[in-house]
Amino acid sequence: MRGRPALWATVFGAAGVLHVVRPQFFDSLVPQELPGGQRVWTLGSGVVELGLSAAILNPATRRKIGRPAALFLVGVLPGNVKMALDWQRSKKMSPVMKVGAWVRVVAQVPMIVSASRIR
Template sequence: MNHSSLASKPSSAQRDVVALVLGGFITLAGIMHFANPDFFNDIVPPRLPLSESFWTYASGVVELVVGPMLLWRRSRRWGAVAAIALFIGVYPANVYMAWDWREEPFSKQIVSYGRLPFQFLFIWLAWRVWQRQKN
């Protein structure tokens, strides 16, 4: 038995776990945009046109579309592409949050700066979901 080939080819269940966790996370984030819009309004970069509420609710709607796309196997591949675009699209809000919270208590700074590399992890995970759905 060739163990290296077993380790390199993920099972269907392994492929599903990443997509389901990522889809659940994005869906929960979308719900939070409506449950606690003030938090998200505060991290909208002020240079964007339109109101902060517009961007909060619009991104929440996008997350409520993209998240379930990752949960459903038939739309998962396109959901992964949409998730990558979403993570890239909201990155400026994370950068703004890190900058805006630079004078906040250290615990808040850790959260705001910690979000920055996690966006790259999420992009990579979504890319892996996309790659795995091709096979």
């Protein structure tokens, strides 16, 4: 496996592990308005990311995973926007970090397109 599938299997796998191993960081990205508590959403999204990675690694499911992967990235976009807004208001974040958070939001669009093309 090479190219786009290898990249996305790595990205989703690494992100999934981080969500499970270091959930504190990701908890703050979850809007408090969501039911169930932030930790539930953090761990749940980590499990989904690990599942997406596994599906990409499996040739039998790889061709069918592009749309679900893209929809997942659409689903987490509000968390990225929340992070950018929170960091913009924070006195603890450097200007570089604040800009980086907005770059991450904008980068979500080509990421969604790329994930939708996993084959």
